[in-house]
Amino acid sequence: xxxxxxxxxxxxxxxxxxxxxxxxxxxxxxxxxxxSGVTYYKSGHLYFNLKDKDAQIxxxxxxxxxxxxxxxxxxxxxxxxxxDVGFYENRGDFQILVRHxxxxxxxxxxxxxxxxxxxxxxxxxxxxxxYKKPLPKYPKNIGVVTAITGAAIQDIIxxxxxxxxxxxxxxxxxxxxxxxxxxxxxxGIEVLNSIPEIDMIIAGRGGGNTEDLxxxxxxxxxxxxxxxxxxxxxxxxxxxxxxxxxxxxDVRAATPTQAIELSVPERNKSLExxxxxxRYLKTLIKNxxxxxxxxxxxxxxxxxxxxxxxxxxxKNNFLIEKENIIQKSIKYYLENKKNQLENRVQRLITLxxxxxxxxxxxxxxxxxxxxxxxxxxxxxxxxxxxxxxxxIISKVKEIIKN
Numbered sequence: 236x237x238x239x240x241x242x243x244x245x246x247x248x249x250x251x252x253x254x255x256x257x258x259x260x261x262x263x264x265x266x267x268x269x270x271s272g273v274t275y276y277k278s279g280h281l282y283f284n285l286k287d288k289d290a291q292i293x294x295x296x297x298x299x300x301x302x303x304x305x306x307x308x309x310x311x312x313x314x315x316x317x318x319d320v321g322f323y324e325n326r327g328d329f330q331i332l333v334r335h336x337x338x339x340x341x342x343x344x345x346x347x348x349x350x351x352x353x354x355x356x357x358x359x360x361x362x363x364x365x366y367k368k369p370l371p372k373y374p375k376n377i378g379v380v381t382a383i384t385g386a387a388i389q390d391i392i393x394x395x396x397x398x399x400x401x402x403x404x405x406x407x408x409x410x411x412x413x414x415x416x417x418x419x420x421x422x423g424i425e426v427l428n429s430i431p432e433i434d435m436i437i438a439g440r441g442g443g444n445t446e447d448l449x450x451x452x453x454x455x456x457x458x459x460x461x462x463x464x465x466x467x468x469x470x471x472x473x474x475x476x477x478x479x480x481x482x483x484x485d486v487r488a489a490t491p492t493q494a495i496e497l498s499v500p501e502r503n504k505s506l507e508x509x510x511x512x513x514r515y516l517k518t519l520i521k522n523x524x525x526x527x528x529x530x531x532x533x534x535x536x537x538x539x540x541x542x543x544x545x546x547x548x549x550k551n552n553f554l555i556e557k558e559n560i561i562q563k564s565i566k567y568y569l570e571n572k573k574n575q576l577e578n579r580v581q582r583l584i585t586l587x588x589x590x591x592x593x594x595x596x597x598x599x600x601x602x603x604x605x606x607x608x609x610x611x612x613x614x615x616x617x618x619x620x621x622x623x624x625x626x627i628i629s630k631v632k633e634i635i636k637n
């Protein structure tokens with residue numbers, strides 16, 4: 236049975252936008268066609284339509300200058316662009332959000348291969364934060380891989396001297412664009428890693444177009460950054476998406492100048508901070524000493540401290556008195572126990588059967604069993620009669636009962 240579904244326009248557009256943004260097939264793809272309606276706006280955005288013989292689609296490149304997109308595109312140009320599908324929810328507009336656009340060259344294929352390489356390296360964990368080494372807090376020796384004649388090295392030296400003129404800079408001059416640039420950058424990183432006193436490395440260059448910067452998108456360059464034993468900064472002046480070296484480096488800087496700003500503390504500020512800490516510690520120690528001095532003075536005035544000898548003497552006398560009491564108590568206890576013992580001994584002596592015999596009594600036994608009743612014996616039985624000075628053995632002739 237058909238289920239009726241009714242949406243508001245806002246709900247429908249939101250659903251479409253969600254579908255588009257969640258669909259991986261509508262992100263990071265290449266599109267080829269012919270330009271029409273090319274319009275550069277003062278706001279810095281570029282709008283145009285991309286068409287073929289059967290259809291067309293709206294496209295926009297926001298901040299196209301930062302993306303290094305050419306400013307001479309015109310209607311009729313055949314291009315290959317790289318971007319994502321976008322959906323403007325409020326107006327229901329469907330368009331391509333352009334990341335890069337090139338006329339009649341191989342950059343499109345290069346970007347496709349680069350995206351595949353990025354995904355592969357990300358899958359292997361090369362971009363993971365767990366591999367990012369921290370920069371030294373106060374570096375003293377910095378290695379730099381860049382072109383010796385470029386503006387980048389001058390910016391690095393100038394900014395370093397301004398922030399801390401005690402830092403040493405080791406420069407490995409390398410090509411940073413064109414044929415062989417990747418090999419020289421890799422070699423520079425390896426050489427600087429072999430110098431023990433170097434604390435960290437900066438490798439990069441100033442700005443340029445996509446082709447100029449491509450050496451920093453090469454796999455071997457990226458792996459040299461990743462394998463660096465010393466902390467390394469990728470410092471390439473650009474505003475496009477991250478280069479491969481930006482993703483594997485320990486730190487990414489937008490420009491070589493920013494690399495120094497991120498890694499070199501301003502010496503004057505560091506000294507001021509240390510002076511502030513010194514003043515704070517001195518004040519803290521002074522306050523503690525003042526407090527302790529007051530406590531000591533207060534204790535010196537304390538009655539018990541001033542009279543501690545007297546107090547000790549009183550305690551000593553108290554202990555002696557207690558000791559005498561204990562000794563007397565022990566003596567009384569022992570004497571009392573002695574008297575009790577003597578009384579018990581006397582009672583035992585009194586109750587001794589032998590004493591009874593001395594008074595004229597006797598003890599009669601049969602087979603060593605005391606006779607207490609006439610029922611225990613019979614006529615003819617032999618009995619022993621114990622008297623004070625011996626034993627009488629007799630035989631029973633008659634039994635008279637009471």
